[in-house]
Amino acid sequence: xxxxxxAPETTRTFFGHPRGLSTLFLTEMWERFSYYGxxxxxxxxxxxxxxxxxxxxxDNTAIAIFSVYLSMVYLLTLPGGWVSDRFLxxxxxxxxxCVIIMIGHFLLAVPTEGFFFxxxxxxxxxxxLVKANISTMVxxxxxxxxxxxxxxxxxxxxxxxxxxxxxxxxxxxTIGQKVDYHLGFAVAGVGMALxxxxxxxxxxxxxxxxxxVPSPMDAAHRRAMVKKGLxxxxxxxxVYTVVGxxxxxxxxxxxxxxxxxxxxxxxxxxxxxxxxxxxxxxEQQRMTAYVWLFVAAAVFWMIYDQGGSxxxxxxxxxxxxxxxxxxxxxxxxxxxxxxxxxxxxxVFAWLWQWxxxxxxxxxxxxxxxxxxxxxxxxxxxxxxALAAASGGSLASPMWLAVIxxxxxxxxxxxxxxxxxxxxxxxxxxxGSQMMGVWFLAVTAGDCVTSLASLAGANLDGRPFxxxxxxxxxxxxxxxxxxxxRISSRFVGHx
Numbered sequence: 194x195x196x197x198x199x200a201p202e203t204t205r206t207f208f209g210h211p212r213g214l215s216t217l218f219l220t221e222m223w224e225r226f227s228y229y230g231x232x233x234x235x236x237x238x239x240x241x242x243x244x245x246x247x248x249x250x251x252d253n254t255a256i257a258i259f260s261v262y263l264s265m266v267y268l269l270t271l272p273g274g275w276v277s278d279r280f281l282x283x284x285x286x287x288x289x290x291c292v293i294i295m296i297g298h299f300l301l302a303v304p305t306e307g308f309f310f311x312x313x314x315x316x317x318x319x320x321x322l323v324k325a326n327i328s329t330m331v332x333x334x335x336x337x338x339x340x341x342x343x344x345x346x347x348x349x350x351x352x353x354x355x356x357x358x359x360x361x362x363x364x365x366x367t368i369g370q371k372v373d374y375h376l377g378f379a380v381a382g383v384g385m386a387l388x389x390x391x392x393x394x395x396x397x398x399x400x401x402x403x404x405x406v407p408s409p410m411d412a413a414h415r416r417a418m419v420k421k422g423l424x425x426x427x428x429x430x431x432v433y434t435v436v437g438x439x440x441x442x443x444x445x446x447x448x449x450x451x452x453x454x455x456x457x458x459x460x461x462x463x464x465x466x467x468x469x470x471x472x473x474x475x476e477q478q479r480m481t482a483y484v485w486l487f488v489a490a491a492v493f494w495m496i497y498d499q500g501g502s503x504x505x506x507x508x509x510x511x512x513x514x515x516x517x518x519x520x521x522x523x524x525x526x527x528x529x530x531x532x533x534x535x536x537x538x539x540v541f542a543w544l545w546q547w548x549x550x551x552x553x554x555x556x557x558x559x560x561x562x563x564x565x566x567x568x569x570x571x572x573x574x575x576x577x578a579l580a581a582a583s584g585g586s587l588a589s590p591m592w593l594a595v596i597x598x599x600x601x602x603x604x605x606x607x608x609x610x611x612x613x614x615x616x617x618x619x620x621x622x623x624g625s626q627m628m629g630v631w632f633l634a635v636t637a638g639d640c641v642t643s644l645a646s647l648a649g650a651n652l653d654g655r656p657f658x659x660x661x662x663x664x665x666x667x668x669x670x671x672x673x674x675x676x677x678r679i680s681s682r683f684v685g686h687x
Contacts, residue, residue, distance in 0.1 A: 210346055211334045216395030218353040221327055223388025224291065225357030227298055227381040228320055230365025233527040235259055236502040237509045238374045246374050248306065252506055252653070254444065257646035259502040261448050262313050264455040264639035269321025271629040276322065279410045283326040283333070284396060284403040290326070291389040294319035298382030302375045310447075312378070325629070333400035351538075358531035366524025370509075448647060455640030459633035463487060466623055466630070476620040482682040483618040486558075487634050489565055489668050490611055494638030496568045496661055497600055500530065502642070503652045504575070504593060511582035512590055526593050533601035541605045557610050557617075558676035562669040564607025569665025571599040572658050579655060618682065 207215035239255035241247020250258070277286040297315030300308045331350050335343040361381075369377025410418065436442045466472075467480045508514070508523035515521075548554040555563070578592035611631055619627035642652070650657050672679065 213398040222353040222357040227385040229358040230361035233362035233524040234369040260643035267635040273322040273325030290322035295385040301378035355531040362527035370522040490634035491638040513587035529597040562672040565669030567603030
């Protein structure tokens with residue numbers, strides 16, 4: 194049968210994929226460009242002296258704020274998914290999210306502390322809303338006859354994420370550190386504006402399924418929900434009004450409650466699911482195994498996410514950023530992880546397939562354990578870097594390059610496996626919610642970092658770094674020892 198001229202136009206226009214994939218690819222690329230550009234500057238801006246255009250916070254405070262912010266981005270994916278399911282549908286949710294993120298970045302560009310924290314609040318809400326919905330929309334393009342192309346589509350889509358994350362520190366980081374931090378934040382806003390514009394222009398190529406609100410809330414429930422939400426909102430408003438008027442307000446009134454929430458909500462969520470009487474005994478056993486893997490993942494992200502805070506501040510203050518007479522902004526180190534992901538991601542995908550064909554692919558718990566041990570060893574590499582920077586000297590940039598490389602290899606072992614573990618161990622009743630639960634491991638890990646910072650721990654001090662190495666390696670070894678017991682609870686394990 195001869196294909197019509199329209200066929201390629203509608204079904205094979207973006208690397209042989211539906212045209213809607215290009216819309217989502219570019220939206221995510223620009224959203225990640227704005228997010229990772231701002232993230233590359235955030236901790237450095239918080240810790241930079243006011244004389245250099247920063248906010249002049251102590252390093253501990255800067256790391257605590259960064260960690261709480263990051264934890265909220267991942268925590269907000271849960272309500273982000275709920276808003277889409279009950280009110281907006283994925284396509285409208287992403288439109289709203291892009292607008293909120295853009296506003297947030299432009300608020301960050303205003304050189305006052307109040308606007309800065311308001312901007313962080315907006316970016317966190319918008320990022321949570323995007324994260325919960327844009328991958329779902331990619332999946333919608335591949336329902337039915339195109340199902341077999343889904344994995345290939347997500348590979349292309351994730352390349353967009355890493356392209357945005359790679360170029361962002363090089364452009365936004367350079368402008369922020371070499372010209373003006375607030376101008377850097379404004380460029381992030383422009384990037385999000387470009388992403389929103391092309392999303393609106395290309396939305397007609399998206400699946401009609403992306404317009405559907407999966408389980409809409411009727412008008413009566415919606416009114417009750419709004420009323421209840423406003424009543425709950427009155428509580429913090431009243432508390433913070435009293436605190437502010439009494440003159441006792443400090444930043445800890447924000448960071449401490451958010452840190453506690455970021456630890457309590459994941460623990461409560463896991464306990465609620467584990468103790469649900471509707472779960473079968475087998476499902477409860479699988480959830481018990483999942484809780485231990487969740488704790489291990491939280492340890493992983495606790496160390497890994499310090500790449501944007503502890504290591505980023507160390508790069509700005511204690512690392513030589515001159516190579517062959519060329520001086521570069523310290524934020525450029527933040528481009529190493531996406532660069533390594535793009536270089537090594539295909540290698541790991543091939544390696545697992547090659548080992549599987551020979552019946553030698555490591556089991557899920559083994560990959561998980563290797564990821565944990567590697568992220569621990571990455572901070573073992575941090576120890577000689579700290580020693581090299583003692584006494585006012587500057588550490589070689591190669592130390593940080595090696596740390597980020599080891600962390601990336603650990604990420605490639607653990608992060609995709611974590612998603613797989615979540616789907617394997619999820620009780621049927623909570624199948625769709627469990628992906629949000631997986632993100633809570635990031636929230637919990639970052640809140641442990643925040644708690645340590647708020648408690649006065651020196652995060653780039655030798656004792657604390659040694660403790661983190663020991664914890665990560667010990668948990669990784671424990672998973673290796675109990676790998677068979679963990680695997681026995683899986684559905685369809687190796």
